[in-house]
Amino acid sequence: MTQSDGKNKQYNKPWLSYAEQLNILKSRGLIVTDDSKALEYLQRIGYYRLSGYWFPFRQRSELCCILPSNWTGKKLKNHRIGHIALDEFKPGSCFQNAVELYVFDKQLRLLVMDALERIEVAFRVDISHTLGRYGPFSYLEPERLFQDFAQAINQKTGITDHQVWLQKQAQMINRSKEEFIRHNKEKYGLPLPIWIACEVWDFGTLSTLYDGMSQQDQDEISSRYGISNGRVLASWLRSLNYLRNVCAHHSRLWNRNIVDQPKKPDKGEAPLFNQAWQPGQQHILARVFVLLCVIQHLLNTSNPNSSWWLRLKQLLQKFPDLAHIGLDLKGMGVIDGWEQWSWPQTPKDGQ
Incomplete structure (x- = not known):
């Protein structure tokens, strides 16, 4: 011992x-x-x-x-x-092996951040458009949201999670230096309509609000991405927010254990990588490759002509040769046969 x-x-x-x-x-x-x-x-x-x-x-x-x-x-x-x-x-x-792995990891983080930016922008539109049909300030109305999020008192904060979210958004609006925010505040005052306010959201803010939306509204958005259960998509966004924070803080990514893991979609959904959720493959679930697959699935809808998966494939094929010390892509949770995967759309270079 x-x-x-x-x-x-x-x-x-x-x-x-x-x-x-x-x-x-x-x-x-x-x-x-x-x-x-x-x-x-x-x-x-x-x-x-x-x-x-x-x-x-x-x-x-x-x-x-x-x-x-x-x-x-x-x-x-x-x-x-x-x-x-x-x-x-x-x-x-070898010392040089560590440097090569560091460079690979840096390139991986940059590639992930490129994709997450596109997904973040797309979900700002999805959420603001879905809630905005109820009115420009519907995000302020607890009755439009999930009851536990909007009405249950959090025993740690003494207020609802919705109120915590509103405080964070208010800070973002007050700190914003964007001209369109200043213009709307001066001309129309506060609050801002959701289709304007959403432009200050970061990934954590939008994922928290999506998590707090009604099941009906969640399902409506998730169905656009081929996921029938909006709660599954909510777990994906939470996981991607964790991934974004790792990348934003320049932390090691390639073999990191994913703390906030995504939920499994229904059978037949996201078929190209659904095997990653099969029983007995928990070691894969805990690694980053599953989230790279989640990213590609979402990009298929939000940016269907993107060559992101092709660029990811090219990067993974440049993984340093570390076989002499027992390291390879499986440390990322990469699944056998992934190189043969093809996506519905044909990517265009440079996107």
Whole structure:
């Protein structure tokens, strides 16, 4: 048994020069073929950012019982069985491999953000148009929304989730420097009609409002995307919002565990990647490839002529050769046979 690391009461690790950092990596078995380039990367990217990419290169302990950091020797209540990452690297691990994986991950984040921007814009229109038919200020009316969202008091905030959402939107409107926002505020005052207010929403704001819409209105929007159950689409938007936050903060993406996982669509819906939701493939569900498939499914409706999937395919085929340390696209949850997938529309280059 081993005890997991907890928070140190007093941080006692010393400051290290870039050369000292590199020497530590070498002493642990990481191959460095060009010291000057490695030092340049440490200086430009940083040790701890790169450490997320060489973490999979580290050797693992035998299977053991991992104890909580606050264990006092009494009866175990919270523990898990697993492998602990050791300081030493697997044979053949190379500093340049970590850099290549970092560059791949950066390109993946940029590609994902490009798609999420298109989806965000499309859903602003979907939501504002659907609610706007009830009136320009229907988003203020609790009776138009899901009861739990609009009327139930959140025990943490003391107000409804709808009121929390309205506060956030009001802050966005007040902070906005857009000329059309200033013009409408000066000419017509507040509140703004939903088809104008929606232009300040970020992905989290629109996904929260969609989550709070009535089932009927959710289903109407989701049906445009070939999904019969609007609650499934709500889970997709929550997952994509998590994905967007990872990308926006320049965090490691390629093998990240997806905390807020999407729900499975009904049988026959999203058929090209529905196998990713099959029983026994939870390891795939927890990885980013499922969300890349969700993105493509939504782009099929919101931007049907996009070449996004083609560009994604080209990027995935450039994944660094890390077979010598046991890493490949399966770390992303990529499904066998994905290269043969074809989408209904023929993509046009540059879109």
